[in-house]
Amino acid sequence: MSGQDPIAAFRIEAADLLDQIEEALLDLGHRLDDRDLVDAVFRGLHTLKGSGAMFGFDALATFTHHCESAFDRVRKGLVPATQALVAVILSAKDHMRALIDGDGTGQEAAGDAILQALQAAIEGAGAAAAPDTVAEPAKAGWRLSFRLPPEAMANGTNPLMLLDELREFGECRVIARVDRVPMLPDLVPVECHIGWDLELHGDISRGDIEDVFIFVMDDMELSIEPLETAAPAAAAVDDALDDVPPVQLHAVAPATPAAIPAPDAVAPANGRQPAKSGESVRVPAERLDELMDRVGELVIVQSRLSQLAHGSVIGMEMVLRSISEEIERLASELRETMMVLRMVPVASLFSRFRRLIHDLSRETGKTIELETEGEATEVDKTVMERLADPMVHLIRNACDHGLETAEERIAAGKSPVGKVRLSASQAGGEVMITIRDDGRGIDRERVRAKAESQGLIQPGQVLSDSEILHMIFHPGFSTAATVTNLSGRGVGMDVVKRTIETLRGAIDITSKPGEGSTVVLRIPLTLAIIDGLLVRVGDGRYVIPLAAVEECIELSLEDDLRSRGRSFITLRERLVPFLRLREMFDTGTRPDPHQKIVVIATGTERVGLVVDQIIGSHQTVIKSMSLLHQAVTTFAGATILGDGGVALILDVSQLVALGQHQEERLRAAG
């Protein structure tokens, strides 16, 4: 129901706004005199303040007001933008987020501290007070003379209401001027032919009077003279008032200048950011899931029909086949549309890392520059969300360990500024994301030493360069091997690797000593539908993601009997461990006389799965398992088959890990 709740809508819109403010601030940190950026920050703060007040976030509005005022002075050129100011506003931005997420209680002290720092930053820049817009009151009153543009009445302006408004200011004398009323044949009934002269008595500001005419001021004749001087000439005031309208309207309610978050008010209008393409459709996740369910059903109906079409109902085949083809086309179109709906540009992911780099730069004392490329590349929303944590880890690694200090870099003949480069591109059904640093590169000797001390390799064992580099992904390599999620820090690269693999992706690393390291992530575009291999184990049917399948080979009964107690097959002169799924799943059935081994692989590790039968390929709509089954890690999800039954989807990386585990145990034993 979030679409119906203005507060929830505000929270979402405010979060976007904060992201844009942050983006602009980080840019501003690099280009302090870019006026467009100053304007963008100001506009963002202004809108946030306004909408905050509108939706009852008073603490937010008040707090933001101070930041906005500070930036207003920068915008007016009274104070230069400084790094100190940018830093303060960045921390202020975090505080605003807290005020939006919570109710603001208990955060006043933090807010006050930030405002003090803000004050210091502004004063440090040597500010002069911003002049208030002067609107000199004429104590005695004003003499007015006005005549509306001809089309004003047709366009909805009622001159009587303008006169009523003026009369509300105080004592007023009105004289109608009818000198320009034409003869009847020439009279256009919807035009206003009358002009008015007024004397307004009282302590009224010129601005208040101009406000009355705000909508027609550009095109009308209007003169406003103080009563004392009462100059006879009624000058047209067109040009002098060009820039008045918006400012004046804000002055109407100075105590609560505010905003309604509207997409086009939020987007920077200076064209620096592509405002149009940035306009996004917000689709609630549940709705997407629902649509996905429907698509899933359609795919199911289609495969049901296609079974029927190839059956033996006489005379029906032709009709059914054509229906089947029709539905197949429909299903594939719907699937395409659906995928597009779920795609989001990686830009929003990348922009999060700008802050990370900014913070890391401060933490480590290194000067770090972030370069990004290919931000428009799109990936599935879920994929992107799950990429965030591994990428934070990789970037952190690059900054902490990869990049050298400025001194070291200069000594090595490099620029003192370290670079981290993120790039994204799409190739086929995959998105490739690269994280590259120009630091010292991975020290092979240290990796080897650590791997040896951890017992992962034998001293002196011959390894290729790539094998050494890949040691860092080994679960035993990291000292924090038991941590199982990525939310914290100090997590091993093995967890990064596993997370990427649960996205059915792959990770690779290359590194040149002295020149830096490059981590490449290859991720499938979507998680929602995969090609699968449908197999039978006992009475159950299971799906193996086709992308992980290397080959299928026969396991004859004799071979099976011969291999009892030993769970390896020799495949092209390599021992591959295999798992008998029938035993693992405790099916209680006899093995099929023609069992098969499906060899699956992740990276260089492989494992064979013994199944009873290979049924065929299956377009698999992935459904998640129930929360009640979250302890069952063998399965990555489930799918619905053509006959309405359920098949579980095997979790390839879990099974490979299991196979490796078995291999290690046997090696240790043997």
Next chain:
Amino acid sequence: MSASILTVDDSPSLRMAIRIALSGAGYAVTEAEDGVQGLKAATASRFDLIITDLNMPNMDGLTMIRELRKSPDQCGTPIIFLTTESDDSMKQQAKAAGATGWLVKPFVPEQLIKVSRKVLGR
């Protein structure tokens, strides 16, 4: 009888905010999602004031205002459009199309009510 106001905006949150503000001030509010719907609503029944956004799908606010002003029924009906501070050229275009006035987004409910009172006189 309370004045009746038609609001035309594609943003549900903005429509909602406008409705809450205006009905709170005693006006009767009718909503439309875009120019096409707005035009239809304005033809079907009479409104004392029309408040419209400019950027909308199907038919934008400018086109809708022009269409409305073509009809003699809509001669003199106040039309307020919503705009952003930076949209000065848009403002000129909308006025040329026949709009009565504008309200700069973002705005608070009081501003909306004030503008409505201004052009409605009540």
Next chain:
Amino acid sequence: MEKSMIHWDATGGLEVLTFDLGSETFALEAVLVREILDLLPETAVPGALALVGSVVNFRGKIIPIADLRLAFGMPAAEATVDSRIVVIEMDAHGEPIQLGIRTDKVHEVATLREADAEAPPAVGMRWRRDYVRELVRREEGVIVLPDLTAIFNPLTGGDDAAGRASVH
């Protein structure tokens, strides 16, 4: 563990769906019930606890089927013509989850009276006391109000891994 609340209405009533498991009659709040289905073809989930040992396709969603008999120490039983699946939606750590409960027979939607209800006795029960919220006396016998949260939450909960099964 704190027992899940029973929300008796203002007049001390509670609308429930009653059903049989073995020789016992159980009741669940009617508001939890989404649908009552004939048995569906089930797919076993290797490695899962027998309590939630299988899944079915319920309108395009994969939902687990729970056998409450096992939670109450009864042997698993063959399905009969009266067997039904009661699909309910319950809350697990703030997230709604759907599951099907296998029942031997579904009776009716009835109103229980708070006045007839009593806490399970401290001794002499065949079942885990924390799995029962209240026992309600009626003419036909005693109706058990099971505590689904106590039964199922250990399966879903982050730190509480008591109910974990693993194939490792």
